[in-house]
Amino acid sequence: MSQYRTFNADDAVAYAQQFGGLENPSELVSAQEVGDGNLNLVFKIFDTQGVSRIIVKQALPYVRCVGESWPLTLDRARLEAQTLVEHFKHSPQHTVQILHFDPELAVMVMEDLSDHRIWRGELIANRYYPQAARQLGEYLAQTLFHTSDFYLHPHQKKAQVAQFINPEMCEITEDLFFNDPYQIHERNNYPAALEADVAALRDDAQLKLAVASLKHTFFSHAEALLHGDIHSGSIFVVDGSLKAIDAEFGYVGPIGFDIGTAIGNLLLNYCGLPGHLGIRDAASAREQRLTDIQELWNTFAERFQALAVEKTRDSALSTPGYASQFLQKVWTDAVGFCGSELIRRSVGLSHVADIDTIRDDDMRHDCLRHAITLGKALIVIAPRIHNVEEFIARVRQYG
Numbered sequence: 001m002s003q004y005r006t007f008n009a010d011d012a013v014a015y016a017q018q019f020g021g022l023e024n025p026s027e028l029v030s031a032q033e034v035g036d037g038n039l040n041l042v043f044k045i046f047d048t049q050g051v052s053r054i055i056v057k058q059a060l061p062y063v064r065c066v067g068e069s070w071p072l073t074l075d076r077a078r079l080e081a082q083t084l085v086e087h088f089k090h091s092p093q094h095t096v097q098i099l100h101f102d103p104e105l106a107v108m109v110m111e112d113l114s115d116h117r118i119w120r121g122e123l124i125a126n127r128y129y130p131q132a133a134r135q136l137g138e139y140l141a142q143t144l145f146h147t148s149d150f151y152l153h154p155h156q157k158k159a160q161v162a163q164f165i166n167p168e169m170c171e172i173t174e175d176l177f178f179n180d181p182y183q184i185h186e187r188n189n190y191p192a193a194l195e196a197d198v199a200a201l202r203d204d205a206q207l208k209l210a211v212a213s214l215k216h217t218f219f220s221h222a223e224a225l226l227h228g229d230i231h232s233g234s235i236f237v238v239d240g241s242l243k244a245i246d247a248e249f250g251y252v253g254p255i256g257f258d259i260g261t262a263i264g265n266l267l268l269n270y271c272g273l274p275g276h277l278g279i280r281d282a283a284s285a286r287e288q289r290l291t292d293i294q295e296l297w298n299t300f301a302e303r304f305q306a307l308a309v310e311k312t313r314d315s316a317l318s319t320p321g322y323a324s325q326f327l328q329k330v331w332t333d334a335v336g337f338c339g340s341e342l343i344r345r346s347v348g349l350s351h352v353a354d355i356d357t358i359r360d361d362d363m364r365h366d367c368l369r370h371a372i373t374l375g376k377a378l379i380v381i382a383p384r385i386h387n388v389e390e391f392i393a394r395v396r397q398y399g
Helices: 009-019 075-090 119-124 132-146 154-163 167-182 192-202 205-220 255-277 279-311 322-347 361-384 388-397
Strands: 028-033 040-047 052-059 067-071 098-102 107-111 224-226 235-238 241-244 251-253
Touching (some): 009 028, 009 040, 009 052, 009 098, 075 098, 075 107, 075 167, 075 224, 119 255, 132 224, 132 255, 132 279, 167 192, 167 205, 167 251, 167 322, 192 322, 205 322, 205 361, 224 255, 255 322, 255 361, 322 361
Antiparallel strands (some): 040 052, 052 107, 098 107, 224 251
């Protein structure tokens, strides 16, 4: 991309003035770089009153936390923008709005969500948003149904698969989820105190067979346009509102992957809460996480089922009972992918603050062990966990 250049704050302000859609663009006067992720520059653009009005996001041509030794395609910015635009069509109330996108500069301009908070931080602080889990279930149902074979004409679906081919970002997922934690790899990142627990993952033949099946599903089941990385750090919340952001891993894949990743991050918070609140005080918050998981799945399944009854266009897929049968397959996939999220966030390159910010080393290690043990169990027994009630019972069984 010959026109590509890395933005600084002044560039971001000028770009927002041109493409932010404000009636008086000259009101935008300053920028602050706020990106805390691994892949992008993110600028808040402020007006003359010091109010943040617009977000400018630019993809970098490498993994930010590693450096230029790990190059990345800039096309992921196009994929992110187009995924969010497509999801906004079907769930505008729960998707950040993209105002402008430039593929050559790998830059997008989007609505400012400064009145919202990142859900992960709110979960860690034990601040409860009663509607959030159901809103996430609604977002997933609307976006995944309307980009699936249930709704799209086969020609549209095949065109969608081609449009959202995302090999480089998918390769990152494939490595971090399904390869790295189960072998000795330089990207893995865990305390030395957990070496025996991690070695046990590498030596567990039954576990590795189940992970191979999950990876094959991720490779080959082009079911819907996924967000691809829907976790509590890619969701903004405020009382009454939830918005998904950061969809650079978007591609057409198995629906259970998005569901499992979302549930897995609620379970990571479940595992980490004793380290933040103490074992006794964490008990009620942990029960709330299990309720959140139940509400997320039930909302997703009920809404997907209702949409299937109302809107399925394919005569075979509209056969009574098929949508329910399909959702059972989605559930089984989701449980397995949930387990793989727990393990990769404990052993692999990219951790979560729910556990990493626990100050006491012994407690943090205990929470990591809990996540690894729970993740391993869920991957292996996923086909035997038939519903969300059995899932919750299993989670309680493992502490």
